[in-house]
Amino acid sequence: MAFDFLVPVKDKVLAFSEFLPAQALGKNIHKHTKQDGLPVFANASVAIVGVLESRNAFEKKPEKMDVDSIRIQLYRLMMGNWNSTILDLGDIEEGETVEDTYFVVKEVVAGLLEENIIPIIIGATQDITFATYRAFDKIVDMINMVSIDSRFDFGEDDELISSHSYMSNIITAKPNNLFNFSNIGYQSYFNAQEEIDLMERLFFDAYRLGEIAADISLAEPVLRNAHLVSLDVRAIRASEMGLTANFSPNGFTGREICALARYAGISDKVSVFGIYEIENSSLSFQLVAQIIWYFIEGLSFRIVEKPTTKSEDFTKFTVPTDTDELIFFKSHITERWWVEVPSILPEHTKTNSIALLPCTEQDYLDACNQQIPERWLKAYKKSLG
Numbered sequence: 001m002a003f004d005f006l007v008p009v010k011d012k013v014l015a016f017s018e019f020l021p022a023q024a025l026g027k028n029i030h031k032h033t034k035q036d037g038l039p040v041f042a043n044a045s046v047a048i049v050g051v052l053e054s055r056n057a058f059e060k061k062p063e064k065m066d067v068d069s070i071r072i073q074l075y076r077l078m079m080g081n082w083n084s085t086i087l088d089l090g091d092i093e094e095g096e097t098v099e100d101t102y103f104v105v106k107e108v109v110a111g112l113l114e115e116n117i118i119p120i121i122i123g124a125t126q127d128i129t130f131a132t133y134r135a136f137d138k139i140v141d142m143i144n145m146v147s148i149d150s151r152f153d154f155g156e157d158d159e160l161i162s163s164h165s166y167m168s169n170i171i172t173a174k175p176n177n178l179f180n181f182s183n184i185g186y187q188s189y190f191n192a193q194e195e196i197d198l199m200e201r202l203f204f205d206a207y208r209l210g211e212i213a214a215d216i217s218l219a220e221p222v223l224r225n226a227h228l229v230s231l232d233v234r235a236i237r238a239s240e241m242g243l244t245a246n247f248s249p250n251g252f253t254g255r256e257i258c259a260l261a262r263y264a265g266i267s268d269k270v271s272v273f274g275i276y277e278i279e280n281s282s283l284s285f286q287l288v289a290q291i292i293w294y295f296i297e298g299l300s301f302r303i304v305e306k307p308t309t310k311s312e313d314f315t316k317f318t319v320p321t322d323t324d325e326l327i328f329f330k331s332h333i334t335e336r337w338w339v340e341v342p343s344i345l346p347e348h349t350k351t352n353s354i355a356l357l358p359c360t361e362q363d364y365l366d367a368c369n370q371q372i373p374e375r376w377l378k379a380y381k382k383s384l385g
Helices: 011-018 067-075 098-114 128-134 166-172 193-201 209-214 216-224 254-266 282-299 361-368 374-384
Strands: 046-051 086-092 118-123 143-148 178-186 205-208 228-232 272-276 314-320 325-331 337-342 354-359
Touching: 011 067, 046 067, 046 098, 046 282, 067 282, 086 098, 098 118, 098 128, 118 128, 118 282, 128 143, 128 166, 128 228, 128 272, 143 254, 166 178, 178 209, 178 216, 193 205, 205 209, 205 216, 209 216, 216 254, 216 354, 228 254, 254 272, 254 282, 272 282, 314 361, 325 361, 337 361, 337 374, 354 374, 361 374
Parallel strands: 046 086, 046 118, 118 272, 143 178, 143 228, 178 205, 228 272
Antiparallel strands: 314 325, 325 337, 337 354
């Protein structure tokens, strides 16, 4: 059983949590301990798992990720007004080979998904995303993945998998379960033009850092449609992380990255949330803990919504354009928007079946002005094959 490979939370972290006030997270998280073993999974919402594998790092790591310091910063934060039951399952240490670690990560994540528990992965390197993607193999036919990253991480065709090339494996490895990939926060000078062209050719979505920083709400529909979210903390400004090596002076602020984590938590599809490329610094530990806090905060506000004309909770808007008639829905509860597009997802077996794509109010206003929203165009082109 893959859960047997999980190493309990360290005694020093447990000792620290003993002295916390009753309202602190550390007093309310159900922990995997040497003494008591794994916590009960029943009714749990999220499970924190550290992954210490770093052998496929693109830039070799000078020291091991200090996941215990991240836990200490997380445990000292106060509980929100949540009804989430939170587990801390401890860590997956390096296996004999990197592939062994990937296998254990895949099995642990798949086991949690089957229990309807959302894994929050705290990982040393982002290639671990590949193992979390493979965990969906027997659970969901096709998944949407969102990477919050300054780079697309495609790498060279013949390059071994690394934290800078794991996306190539996700796109090419069989079985291919990737329906859509979106990047939030890329910085053009870190990405070859060929990679930008490849994103276009595959009808994947990419949002530049400046675009999202100017209006953070643009990311909400993208994250609403995601099953798997992978956050490379190098997408965050070096000054916010208290680090210089391998981090850029440009990137998301702490406030922006926490807003993105909250959007990911609110999404009723997001089933795995991973935070990767963490390096050791006091600011880094604090910010990663706050990112996790905001994800769980978002989770407590989840509302499952399925727009339909039969429900009084939605208004349907029909917008005639020069090319197509676009159908939009707006929720009266959350004020979120969707637009209908033809679907090629396997669950839609009827020809010309319809899928609902999360969108923004601006997409609706653009359509009213005869500007077809780009997210609709990409989804439509994809449906044509």
